[in-house]
Amino acid sequence: MSDDGASFAWYELLTTDVDGAGAFYGSVLGWTTKDASTPALSYRLFMSGEFARSGLMELPEEGRRQGATPRWIGYVGVDDVDLAVRRMQERGGAVYVPPTGTNIGRVSIVADPQRATFGLLSGSSIARPVAEGLDSLGRVGWHELLAADWRKAFGFYSEVFGWRQADGGNAPAETYQLFSAGGQTIGGIFNKRPLEPIAFWLYYFNVDDVDAAIVRVKAGGGRVYEGPLELLSGSWIVRCLDPQGATFALEGARSPDGIAKAPAAEYRWTTSWDAFSSKGRWRSGQPGGKGRPPGK
CATH class of the missing domain: 3.10.180.10 (2,3-Dihydroxybiphenyl 1,2-Dioxygenase, domain 1)
Known part of the structure; x- marks a missing residue:
């Protein structure tokens, strides 16, 4: 370590x-x-x-x-x-x-x-540290812990693994704590909503086109339960369930056509989390008006 x-x-x-x-x-x-x-x-x-x-x-x-x-x-x-x-x-x-x-x-x-x-x-011969190629397509680029008490959770991981608080810029530190591991910011910890019955880790896989990925998720029998939500960087995220019920998330770009064809509801934040978007990218509002930031 x-x-x-x-x-x-x-x-x-x-x-x-x-x-x-x-x-x-x-x-x-x-x-x-x-x-x-x-x-x-x-x-x-x-x-x-x-x-x-x-x-x-x-x-x-x-x-x-x-x-x-x-x-x-x-x-x-x-x-x-x-x-x-x-x-x-x-x-x-x-x-x-x-x-x-x-x-x-x-x-x-x-x-x-x-x-x-x-x-x-x-002692693994096939695993590689996450810091190698965080932005590569098809791999996990972000790790999010939805905790019952994020402060206590961060303290635990900090003591066990040496994780450190990462700079969140203008983010409200009381709602979303970025953390670094292996010298690189790789995720965030925040309090889960009441609708999530247990604390859990959520992993975001990188895709090149979120709209195309959404089509593939639905065609394969999966479901998008939240999003698309926009990050300040211009990338988008969606949170999904696979056909067997496993939770996962996707992050990537979105085509202009996909944004233009999106229902108006997609431009309103669908989450109640006062949280900080991933990788230090604070989102203060929605296009065309004020709104709440997404939960990542």
Whole structure:
């Protein structure tokens, strides 16, 4: 782990329909799948060209019996998974899967004290630090924690992983805390809305055209539940559910034709969050009038 903090290094989709999910994300993000199974575990890689972007596997039966649903898991790369687990537990974190050797490295599935789930990973030959190519198409470019109490959540991750507060410019620090890991600003932490029943991590995948991606999401049986929302930089975000119910988000440009054809309602912020947009890009209002900033 560097002096600037451990960073996300790998992502994994746990789903109830591996073939269906593979086809869906292949259409939406242009990924292909590659078998990486072992005798003990059925596992696929989502590939973008020659690069492995994330993993894909069946949601374990034991997890389903305990109420787990399809979800994306982000793995924080650490030098020593066992040590990181102990540090987490000392600070109120939970361990769902103890440190285990797998085909992608030594892993553990854990949760912070507010029960937002994520993973720990060490010794991986395929994972790469998130700081490498944050803006590359088809990969995660932003990480957002919707917490029950963002201040306590940030304190936890800061103590365990060395994450630091990042400069938010004119952003209201009381509502959205940017954080840096590995020397680069990679995400934000803020309080979830009442309609979100639990704290969770949301991952934003980069696309070249948000409007085209929305069409692919809907055609594949997914749903856009929020957005498009515009960021100050001119890029746009949408928050989605895949056909199996896993939450994910997209960020990218939007074509002039797509904006022109959008219903008027899209120009009104659809979120109640007084929050800060991603990567330091504060949005103070809506086109043509005053409004509330989006939740990213």
